[in-house]
Amino acid sequence: MIFRQLFDSVSCTYSYLLASRRGGEALIIDPVIEKVDRYLQLVRELDVKLVKAVDTHMHADHVTGLGALRDRTQCITVMGEQSKADVVSMRVSEGDKLQIEGVDLDVLYTPGHTDDSYSFVMADRVFTGDTLLIRGTGRTDFQNGDARAQYDSIFNKLLKLPESTFVFPAHDYKGDTVSTIGEERAFNPRLQVKSVDGYVELMNNLKLPNPKMMDVAIPSNMRIGLAQDEVARKGWALSAERALPLVGRHDVKFVDLRERGERQKHGSIPGAVHVAYTDLHESVRPGGVVHGLADAARLVFYCAYGERSAMAVQAARQAGLESTAHIEGGLAAWKQANGPLE
Numbered sequence: 001m002i003f004r005q006l007f008d009s010v011s012c013t014y015s016y017l018l019a020s021r022r023g024g025e026a027l028i029i030d031p032v033i034e035k036v037d038r039y040l041q042l043v044r045e046l047d048v049k050l051v052k053a054v055d056t057h058m059h060a061d062h063v064t065g066l067g068a069l070r071d072r073t074q075c076i077t078v079m080g081e082q083s084k085a086d087v088v089s090m091r092v093s094e095g096d097k098l099q100i101e102g103v104d105l106d107v108l109y110t111p112g113h114t115d116d117s118y119s120f121v122m123a124d125r126v127f128t129g130d131t132l133l134i135r136g137t138g139r140t141d142f143q144n145g146d147a148r149a150q151y152d153s154i155f156n157k158l159l160k161l162p163e164s165t166f167v168f169p170a171h172d173y174k175g176d177t178v179s180t181i182g183e184e185r186a187f188n189p190r191l192q193v194k195s196v197d198g199y200v201e202l203m204n205n206l207k208l209p210n211p212k213m214m215d216v217a218i219p220s221n222m223r224i225g226l227a228q229d230e231v232a233r234k235g236w237a238l239s240a241e242r243a244l245p246l247v248g249r250h251d252v253k254f255v256d257l258r259e260r261g262e263r264q265k266h267g268s269i270p271g272a273v274h275v276a277y278t279d280l281h282e283s284v285r286p287g288g289v290v291h292g293l294a295d296a297a298r299l300v301f302y303c304a305y306g307e308r309s310a311m312a313v314q315a316a317r318q319a320g321l322e323s324t325a326h327i328e329g330g331l332a333a334w335k336q337a338n339g340p341l342e
């Protein structure tokens, strides 16, 4: 496995790059905008393809690299379903899997630091965001933080993982890089409380100043969505309402770009064919599935929120497939328009 822990010394943020092999797909957790060039250089040097950029929660101390990485690599942006970001390509919740080729992370909802905090679990390690830090825990005094919820996330979820599980947090201010669940249980001073009430009392009396970047970081982290209006201006977008009457027409093919888990959970448009977004660039070339479909029908791409499909329609047009459009706002907009699902 390829695993890199990367550090932003301004915000003391750790970001993690993961891939199963050279030449394979990669994902990055908690990227920082100022470091995007560095990440992309590393991606080239390691010969991996960045397909997902994930934030464990909405950060208050730095601007996320999610939007910039998507704009430069067309990768999928991922956050938890509670995130207040305007658009991310994919939203996950407890029990989902976060997958790339050869790497599987279990999605664990661990609120408390914020109400959109998630941890991602692999066989031997867990990425804890700011829920569990090394000899500390993330503050719970803003962004819908909740010390009681955090106690539950830590004691009833994270500390239930095997003792030897490596803990990789989103921050460290002392220079520590990694810990284990067993070590944190034994030596994390915040976890030596006798009860949930003791923990709440401790967390509510920290009296920390607000993060320096907070007034800048939170507003910009809420607006990371792809500018879908640019695609609409070119006439390549359909509102869900305008796409509705196209269901069942044999000169139109709906192309679903989401992953299997998303389709199972949320349903799909009747008659849609499935093409994984990560295969799209191959697929729009002569000989590819999408290219073949476009010979016989007008293609309407869709995904969860319209980001992947907006990028897909641009890739298809670049490949010379003129009769293509996408559903603005994705399946979320489709559901609001009471579009049929199967």
Ligand SMILES: [Fe+2]
Residues within 6 Å of the ligand: 057, 058, 059, 060, 061, 113, 130, 138
């Ligand atoms: Fe945070």
